[in-house]
Amino acid sequence: GAVVSQHPSRVICKSGTSVKIECRSLDFQATTMFWYRQFPKQSLMLMATSNEGSKATYEQGVEKDKFLINHASLTLSTLTVTSAHPEDSSFYICSAPTQPNTEAFFGQGTRLTVV
């Protein structure tokens, strides 16, 4: 299947700093990528839809100034958690479909811990 690579897999940062997470489609071009957040023992919550060449679409309740998304190329989307706080600690996962309305392939996830 298609490969989506996410980096880093784990990151620990201090409160108040910003953290950037990268999501790459390695063997296909992705005009759309998705960013999810997952708390322990819970489901994936869609945060935003990343659109290549245009602004991301954020889900209700997700602060766009807090979670900056950039999709500058057809193979890379980045999520920057700005001014991170301990409550931002979570598992962040990206995904990308190879074609619209087909199964999406997921990155390995990034475990963010804010101390």
Next chain:
Amino acid sequence: GESVGLHLPTLSVQEGDNSIINCAYSNSASDYFIWYKQESGKGPQFIIDIRSNMDKRQGQRVTVLLNKTVKHLSLQIAATQPGDSAVYFCAENISVSPKVTFGIGTKLQVIP
């Protein structure tokens, strides 16, 4: 609506038995459904999908059943193995939108 923020139910199955994982989806307009498997600390992996013009689809050891009347989806795993232990999520999609919404998830524990 979205089924988020709830703790995962658990299904315990003896190795070799068949497993049935159920999912109720919320949007009657959804026309594409996917099952994902998520192992601890990893991203979800695609298992099988089904479109709304079908009510059953089979893969290797897995079968997905779709009942649109009651908005219910199930995943059947034949001859469950220890490697099947994971959290299983159903996801729904409407073809006019790229967005995929995940269900609550079920933790499958296989007892050796």
